[in-house]
Amino acid sequence: MGTNFSLDWIDYLVMVIYFLFVLGIGWALKRYMKDANAFLEAGRSMPAWVAGLAFISTNLGALEVMGMTGSGAKYGMLTTHFYWIGAIPAMVFLAMFMMPFYYGSKARSVPEYLKLRYDEKTRGLNAILFAIMTILASGISMYALAILMEKVLGWNFHISLILSAAIVLAYTYLGGLSSAIYNEVLQFFIIVIGLLPIVILSLKDLGGWSGLQHQLAPIVSNIPGHHYAPDTWTTTWKHTGTATANPLGVAWYGIFAGLGFVLSFGYWCTNFLIVQRAMSAKSSTAARNTPLIGAIPKMFIPFLIIVPGIAALVLLNKQGSGFSLPEISPGHYNYDYTIIALLKQYLPAGVLGLGITALLASFMSGMAGNVSAFNTVWTYDIYQSYIRPVTGNKEADEKHYLFVGRMATIFGVIVSIAAAYLASLFGNIMDFLQTIFSMINAPLFAVIFLGMFWKRTTGHAAFTGLLAGFLVALLHHGLTFPEGADTLVKGGWIYHLHSYPVEMAQNFWTAIFAFSTSALLTVGLSLVTRQKKSDGDLKGLVYSLTPKVKDKEVAWYQRSSTLAIVVLTIGVILTVLFW
Amino acid sequence: MGIDIKFPIGLMFFILGLILTIFGLFTNSDAGLYHRSLGININLWSGTGMLVFGSLMLWLAWRSRKTKSK
Numbered sequence: 001m002g003t004n005f006s007l008d009w010i011d012y013l014v015m016v017i018y019f020l021f022v023l024g025i026g027w028a029l030k031r032y033m034k035d036a037n038a039f040l041e042a043g044r045s046m047p048a049w050v051a052g053l054a055f056i057s058t059n060l061g062a063l064e065v066m067g068m069t070g071s072g073a074k075y076g077m078l079t080t081h082f083y084w085i086g087a088i089p090a091m092v093f094l095a096m097f098m099m100p101f102y103y104g105s106k107a108r109s110v111p112e113y114l115k116l117r118y119d120e121k122t123r124g125l126n127a128i129l130f131a132i133m134t135i136l137a138s139g140i141s142m143y144a145l146a147i148l149m150e151k152v153l154g155w156n157f158h159i160s161l162i163l164s165a166a167i168v169l170a171y172t173y174l175g176g177l178s179s180a181i182y183n184e185v186l187q188f189f190i191i192v193i194g195l196l197p198i199v200i201l202s203l204k205d206l207g208g209w210s211g212l213q214h215q216l217a218p219i220v221s222n223i224p225g226h227h228y229a230p231d232t233w234t235t236t237w238k239h240t241g242t243a244t245a246n247p248l249g250v251a252w253y254g255i256f257a258g259l260g261f262v263l264s265f266g267y268w269c270t271n272f273l274i275v276q277r278a279m280s281a282k283s284s285t286a287a288r289n290t291p292l293i294g295a296i297p298k299m300f301i302p303f304l305i306i307v308p309g310i311a312a313l314v315l316l317n318k319q320g321s322g323f324s325l326p327e328i329s330p331g332h333y334n335y336d337y338t339i340i341a342l343l344k345q346y347l348p349a350g351v352l353g354l355g356i357t358a359l360l361a362s363f364m365s366g367m368a369g370n371v372s373a374f375n376t377v378w379t380y381d382i383y384q385s386y387i388r389p390v391t392g393n394k395e396a397d398e399k400h401y402l403f404v405g406r407m408a409t410i411f412g413v414i415v416s417i418a419a420a421y422l423a424s425l426f427g428n429i430m431d432f433l434q435t436i437f438s439m440i441n442a443p444l445f446a447v448i449f450l451g452m453f454w455k456r457t458t459g460h461a462a463f464t465g466l467l468a469g470f471l472v473a474l475l476h477h478g479l480t481f482p483e484g485a486d487t488l489v490k491g492g493w494i495y496h497l498h499s500y501p502v503e504m505a506q507n508f509w510t511a512i513f514a515f516s517t518s519a520l521l522t523v524g525l526s527l528v529t530r531q532k533k534s535d536g537d538l539k540g541l542v543y544s545l546t547p548k549v550k551d552k553e554v555a556w557y558q559r560s561s562t563l564a565i566v567v568l569t570i571g572v573i574l575t576v577l578f579w
Numbered sequence: 580m581g582i583d584i585k586f587p588i589g590l591m592f593f594i595l596g597l598i599l600t601i602f603g604l605f606t607n608s609d610a611g612l613y614h615r616s617l618g619i620n621i622n623l624w625s626g627t628g629m630l631v632f633g634s635l636m637l638w639l640a641w642r643s644r645k646t647k648s649k
Contacts, residue, residue: 010602014595021591028582050584182584189588193629197621205617348612350602350622354595 007153011353018190018357019167022364025186026171026179036401039176040376041108041280046178048286050185052293055277056301057184060191061366062359063141065305066148069342070335072309073316075247076216076233077578079309080302084236085260088295088571090268092564095291097543098269099278101452103287105540108279110272110448111381117451117541119459119532120385125466126444127381130272131374133437135412138370139419140434144336145363146420151326152340153356161420164360168367169413172375173406177280180372184277187361188297194351194358195304195339201346202311209234215314233310236578249502258508262515266441270448273373285554292563299570305339312338315345367416375408383408432489436474442511443469443518450522455542459532461525469518476513482506583643589636596629 033039046054071079107113111130115123146161171179206212217230232239232246239245240252250258268274268291278290315323316333323345325333343355383404384390390397422429447466450457481492482503491506492499500506539545556562603623606612613620 010598013598017591017595017598021587025582025584025587028587182582182587185584186588186591189592189632193592193625193632197616197625201616201619201621204619346615346617348615348621350599350606351616351625354599354625 007353007356008349010350011356014350014353015357015360018361021186022167022171022183025182026174029175029179029182032178033174033176033402035398036379036405037398038178039402039405040372040379042177042181044280045282046181046277046280046286048281048289049293050181051277051281051286051290053188053297054181054184055274055290055294056298057188057191057365058180058273058277058369059298059366060188060301060362061141061369062145062363063366065191065195065359065362066144066336066339068302069305069309069312069339070337072306073313073333073335073338074309076220076310076313077236077302077306078232078240078246078248079306080236080574080578081248081255081259083298083302083306084571084575085255086264087268087298088567089260090264091291091295091298092567093265094269094275094278095288095560096564098448098452099288099291100284101541101543101546102275103279103281103284104546108380109377110270110275111377113448113541114451114462115381115385117533117538118447118457118462122447122459122463122466123381123385125463126440127377127385129437129440129470131377131382133434133440134273134370134374134377135415136419136434136437138367138374138412138416140423140431141363141366142416143420143423145359147424148337148340148359152337152344157424161417164363165367165413165417168364168371169410172368172371172413173409176405176409177276177372177376180368181277181280183368184365187365190354190361191358191365192297192304194354194361195308197351198308198342198346198355199304202308202315202342205346206311206314212311212314215318216310219313219317233313234578236575238579243501243505247502249500249505250508254505254508258512262442262445262511263508265449266445266511266515270441270444272377273369276373276376285558285560288560289558289563292560292567295567296570299567299574308342309335309338312342321345371409371412371416374412375405378408378412379405428489435477435489439473439477439510439514440466440470442473442515446515446518447522450519450526451542453543454523454526455535455538455544456531457522457526458529460529461522464525465518465522468521469514472517473510473514476510477506480506480509583640585636585640585643589633589638589640591633592629593633593637596626596631596633599623599626600630602626 037043068079102113105113105116107116111123111127114126142161142165145164146157149155149160150157171183203209203212206215213231213234216233220228220233221230228245229239237252240255243249243251243254278287281287281290312323315321316325323341325335325337325341328334339359343352347355379401384401443466446469447462451462477491478494479492479497480500481496482490482500490503500509535545599622603620603626606622607620
């Protein structure tokens with residue numbers, strides 16, 4: 001990358017105005033933060049559209065934007081599997097079948113749902129793993145952003161790390177979950193508007209979608225060591241007949257089962273970071289509509305971040321385009337830099353500041369999401385359960401837990417900063433830890449799904465299933481490795497039993513093994529252990545024991561079922577268009 | 580809770596839009612600046628787009644405030 005890349009006064013002006021608004025929103029909410037409920041649950045008062053955009057925005061963190069643009073260059077339109085098959089069915093399922101129980105049970109977090117449905121130990125296990133995972137994720141994305149800003153803009157690593165963390169801390173400390181959510185909506189719009197110019201300019205530069213297809217064909221078919229069809233990068237399902245015909249290295253059934261079922265349901269339906277946004281909605285109908293409203297922009301985000309990534313691959317191979325990416329080793333590019341290299345390629349002073357602000361906004365929406373989920377789980381599921389239970393004096397309790405929530409916010413940010421520094425020193429170990437902790441999602445989905453839809457499922461079975469699923473995932477990761485992996489971080493740290501063509505395939509199978517083990521064990525053990533909860537205890541927590549939700553009181557076009565049909569229809573149309 | 584988020588969103592994009600539009604108008608003849616963006620005055624386009632979006636949000640915020648106070 002060239003070094004003649006600096007920001008102008010106008011770029012800094014745009015950035016400063018954004019910072020002022022972000023902090024201003026936190027400041028304006030400060031006077032409403034009177035108790036723990038307001039601070040940690042946003043008082044359950046959010047309109048569906050606000051919660052829905054926050055739902056998508058918190059998922060659109062810096063690692064997502066950087067990573068998915070890079071994946072656009074690496075895998076082309078196949079990356080959309082993470083947005084369409086890998087998100088939409090799970091989001092619709094969450095809305096239609098799971099939100100009534102999460103919201104209706106009055107649980108304040110996903111671990112608390114586990115406590116109500118099963119028992120204390122299942123909640124404890126999930127709460128502790130989730131708290132660690134959340135802080136790790138926050139630290140790693142902070143590190144990724146700071147290193148990008150240092151390498152590209154020459155900003156001091158320490159200053160950008162501390163400053164961005166301080167801004168997130170300020171607005172989440174002041175306004176709690178409400179502030180995180182409102183800012184996520186603002187951040188959503190700035191990410192879209194800030195990145196839109198590179199989509200338009202890169203497509204215009206390369207002759208539109210058809211020009212892109214045309215120029216990709218020779219590049220793709222000449223990738224050494226593979227025999228990819230010329231349209232592999234611009235189609236989604238067409239070349240998934242065999243695993244070797246596409247760069248993901250996974251065939252259609254693997255994508256369908258691994259990504260479309262286990263990974264996506266594990267992530268979207270059980271991750272408290274995501275579910276918390278829907279739980280903050282003002283009514284049961286709004287809570288169900290939250291994931292559905294979020295699903296609509298989610299389906300179009302590929303055009304914002306994947307398509308420019310594909311354009312970057314053409315630019316990389318085009319003589320005289322002036323576009324370059326740093327190389328890890330000769331011929332192997334570091335695709336994490338794709339997004340910022342595109343900003344540099346096309347944006348003049350002014351909109352450039354807006355584009356950099358969009359990256360900062362994506363970082364903040366991700367980190368604030370982590371911090372606001374962490375402080376809730378810490379306060380309710382760890383502190384209130386094991387350290388200082390409620391005393392009975394409601395007013396004093398609320399005050400006390402508000403204080404604890406605030407302290408947890410500060411603590412979460414400090415530990416995130418520490419995690420970011422650990423990532424800068426021991427990057428591989430942090431990657432490894434993140435891989436390990438991401439393995440809790442698949443078994444967690446098995447346990448929550450069985451809990452919601454089978455009243456026989458018992459606490460002992462759920463706990464064992466959760467733990468065993470996690471251990472099997474670990475074992476699978478230790479016994480298999482992706483081909484060409486040079487570090488033990490990628491797997492095979494116990495023994496080299498099996499190798500996968502690419503890391504993606506290994507991840508899919510890890511999740512499938514973990515989910516299956518957890519589901520089978522939970523079902524088996526439920527049949528031989530005694531159900532300690534009566535039908536009365538499980539009312540509102542299990543499908544068959546809960547009165548059906550009727551959303552007849554709202555107009556037909558506001559009903560969840562109507563929205564779900566709209567979402568699925570758009571999903572099908574997009575899939576067919578880019579087949 | 581408390582605030583209508585449409586108002587700060589509208590105001591922020593209105594201000595940013597205004598700044599970029601003015602900057603775009605002043606730099607309209609600066610071919611060197613817009614060489615990167617294929618000769619397109621992207622600041623002017625982006626700026627006006629944001630002005631429109633910001634105004635729309637402000638109008639929506641103003642409208643929902645009026646219906647609430649009734």
